[in-house]
Amino acid sequence: MQVSEVNDIKIYNLSHGKTIPEWLSDRKKRLLVKKDVDLRRRIQLIQDFEMPSVSRCVEVSPDGQYILSTGVYKPRVRCYDVNQLAMKFERCFDEEVVKFKILSEDYTKLVFLFVDRYVELHSQSGRYYRIRIPRFGRDMVYNDSTCDLYFVGDSSHVYRLNLEIGSFLKPFDTKSISFNTCAINRYHNLFVCGSHEGMVESFDPRTKSCVGVLDCGLSSVTNESIVDGIPSVTYVTFRDAIHMAVGTATGQILLYDIRSSKPYLVKDHRYGLPIKDIEFIDDLDLIASMDSKIVKLWHRNDGQPYTAIQADSDFNDLCIVPNTGMLFVANEAPKILSYYMPSVGPAPKWCSFLDRITEELEESNENTIYDDYQFVTQKDLEDLGLTHLMGTNLLKAYMHGFFIDIRLYHKAKASSDPFAYEEYKRKKIKEKIESQRADRVNIKSDLPKVNKQLAQRLAFEAQNVSQKSSKKSKPDLLKDDRFKDIFTNPDFEINEQSEDYRLLHPVINKNVPKFQTESKPKYVKNFDEIPSDSGSDNNSDFDEQESESESSDDNHKWTEEVKQNFRQFKEENRNKERESRVTKFYKLKDHKSFANINDMNSNVDEEKTKSTFEERLRDFDANNQLNSGSTSKSGGVYGNRVMTFKVKSEEKNKKQNYNNNNKEEMEKHLLERKQVARRAKGLKFSKKMF
Numbered sequence: 001m002q003v004s005e006v007n008d009i010k011i012y013n014l015s016h017g018k019t020i021p022e023w024l025s026d027r028k029k030r031l032l033v034k035k036d037v038d039l040r041r042r043i044q045l046i047q048d049f050e051m052p053s054v055s056r057c058v059e060v061s062p063d064g065q066y067i068l069s070t071g072v073y074k075p076r077v078r079c080y081d082v083n084q085l086a087m088k089f090e091r092c093f094d095e096e097v098v099k100f101k102i103l104s105e106d107y108t109k110l111v112f113l114f115v116d117r118y119v120e121l122h123s124q125s126g127r128y129y130r131i132r133i134p135r136f137g138r139d140m141v142y143n144d145s146t147c148d149l150y151f152v153g154d155s156s157h158v159y160r161l162n163l164e165i166g167s168f169l170k171p172f173d174t175k176s177i178s179f180n181t182c183a184i185n186r187y188h189n190l191f192v193c194g195s196h197e198g199m200v201e202s203f204d205p206r207t208k209s210c211v212g213v214l215d216c217g218l219s220s221v222t223n224e225s226i227v228d229g230i231p232s233v234t235y236v237t238f239r240d241a242i243h244m245a246v247g248t249a250t251g252q253i254l255l256y257d258i259r260s261s262k263p264y265l266v267k268d269h270r271y272g273l274p275i276k277d278i279e280f281i282d283d284l285d286l287i288a289s290m291d292s293k294i295v296k297l298w299h300r301n302d303g304q305p306y307t308a309i310q311a312d313s314d315f316n317d318l319c320i321v322p323n324t325g326m327l328f329v330a331n332e333a334p335k336i337l338s339y340y341m342p343s344v345g346p347a348p349k350w351c352s353f354l355d356r357i358t359e360e361l362e363e364s365n366e367n368t369i370y371d372d373y374q375f376v377t378q379k380d381l382e383d384l385g386l387t388h389l390m391g392t393n394l395l396k397a398y399m400h401g402f403f404i405d406i407r408l409y410h411k412a413k414a415s416s417d418p419f420a421y422e423e424y425k426r427k428k429i430k431e432k433i434e435s436q437r438a439d440r441v442n443i444k445s446d447l448p449k450v451n452k453q454l455a456q457r458l459a460f461e462a463q464n465v466s467q468k469s470s471k472k473s474k475p476d477l478l479k480d481d482r483f484k485d486i487f488t489n490p491d492f493e494i495n496e497q498s499e500d501y502r503l504l505h506p507v508i509n510k511n512v513p514k515f516q517t518e519s520k521p522k523y524v525k526n527f528d529e530i531p532s533d534s535g536s537d538n539n540s541d542f543d544e545q546e547s548e549s550e551s552s553d554d555n556h557k558w559t560e561e562v563k564q565n566f567r568q569f570k571e572e573n574r575n576k577e578r579e580s581r582v583t584k585f586y587k588l589k590d591h592k593s594f595a596n597i598n599d600m601n602s603n604v605d606e607e608k609t610k611s612t613f614e615e616r617l618r619d620f621d622a623n624n625q626l627n628s629g630s631t632s633k634s635g636g637v638y639g640n641r642v643m644t645f646k647v648k649s650e651e652k653n654k655k656q657n658y659n660n661n662n663k664e665e666m667e668k669h670l671l672e673r674k675q676v677a678r679r680a681k682g683l684k685f686s687k688k689m690f
Helices: 026-035 037-041 354-360 378-384 406-416 420-439 452-467 499-504 522-526 536-549 557-581 613-626 648-661 663-676
Strands: 002-006 009-013 054-060 066-072 076-081 086-092 097-102 110-114 118-122 127-132 137-143 148-153 157-162 167-173 179-184 191-195 199-204 209-215 233-238 243-248 252-257 265-268 277-281 286-290 294-299 305-310 315-320 326-331 337-340 373-377 395-398 401-405 527-530 585-588 630-634 641-645
Touching: 002 305, 009 305, 009 354, 054 097, 066 097, 066 326, 097 137, 110 137, 137 179, 148 179, 148 191, 191 233, 199 233, 233 277, 243 277, 252 286, 277 315, 286 315, 294 315, 373 378, 373 406, 378 401, 378 406, 401 406, 499 557
Parallel strands: 054 315, 179 233
Antiparallel strands: 002 009, 009 337, 054 066, 054 326, 066 076, 076 086, 097 110, 110 118, 118 127, 137 148, 148 157, 157 167, 179 191, 191 199, 199 209, 233 243, 243 252, 252 265, 277 286, 286 294, 294 305, 315 326, 326 337, 373 401, 395 401, 527 585, 630 641
């Protein structure tokens, strides 16, 4: 149990404290309780008062003998008997519960609203009937005077289900698009519902028509309140026949007298979060309002704070036991939180012992669950060098890992990584230097710092898929938050040059995207490399060794690909070493000549290269006629090309200017050509070539 004090108001957290692991023996549990003072002081108010993962709603039956709660996962409802302080029964569902209501004085008649639009009626024995509403529901309320169930949700209609005749009635027509909450006044049966537009519409069940519309969105904007967004109505409740409280999505609580269109008090939570629940405490004239971060208790007349409750997890639902100081909070954690405030009211009759022990309780500062143990995986044990402890009583197997004593864990951590502090210090220094460089000019890049090639390949594939409309669109991994650590955490850096990576990806070199291919000069394909005879013996010896090591299991496709990639990896390493020592030689292809080495349009068919000189001249003249504004002449055996452009009106002037101004440049150019020209006088040819 934990005791906190806010505004001199003591709040006892009955669900706080250590949880003893279930796998401990009874003897160890007794010894642990005997040694640990905090375990002796802990109070288990109701046995198994929790959910597997998350609790959604919690409510006390009208007779005060049963507590019902819903949660996940698997979706279920649990009923607790306060006389036995234990769970009475549990029922599982197929879908999550949005809201549930208790229709009787005890647990025998229940109604559940699910996320898939189904509504289930339960009796004492189980599910009694199941029906579906037309649109998705968000809240419901029961009118016991007419036996009508009202459903509001993603629709402009309020659906009515009469439980006496077992059929739907004509829905209420409204002026809003959708609704978030609804409530009914038990004194005169006035039905109200809060809309997404910030309106509260009221209906009289006797006339089946709207009797008034209240604009709460405009009234929530005051000089002191902070409104960011649309002030939708998220919760509505009544205190008595004329007083009503309205909660908005921007964190304001508006108190109304239904005879007036303006609120007489506006209370702001200052968190900007939607109000999830509002409860009236009439004995002290207090109001308890809750959002996902805090439960505030404040005075109804002036709005002065009384006390507040906060926790590590987000809140989902609030339930105050009538005429007591006990309240339950459903939250985003397995345990259902239980709080007791002696200043608000006495303890319930079924736990009256709390009044006797609250004076003796002291504050206890506790940490997380299983404080004396540390959960480690098998990989963590290998890093710590504690794999030899597997199978001993020092490690307790649990799910996919083990529990180890925290003292042994810290000792092994310090001995396995003695330079951890130096690494931490170096990392902090680097972060500080980077923060000081933030004001400098940075070159922004769309690619992440980690795994740039992977991000570039994914972007390239996504662009190709978007261009082809026939294929289904795939999710973009670069924008998915589930995989953001791959591109931000250096621990996930992929080393594609490592031998292990290439052995695990034998087909990685077969699907190389176009953006990774190196750009080579187009004239390279006019030459053939002359193979060298060096290193052939080594390759043959390697193949023989590999062929001898093959076994009957190598028929598997994966092993063949891995071995083939291993051979290729070894061959590339030898080729790199050989290339560093051996000079490569190239020869001109048979059908190529030096005249078209630098020709960029080298995609010439073999038939065209074998054409006669007369056919080539004819094609050359045809091209000149098409390009009437330009003439092209080949530079000869050196592959150069000179182009002159002619204009009909100034053709003669350009010829003269060309002869006068460019004469020196042409002479210099011819001199350079003579120096580069190769003489055929010293060449020797073998007889095999002819």
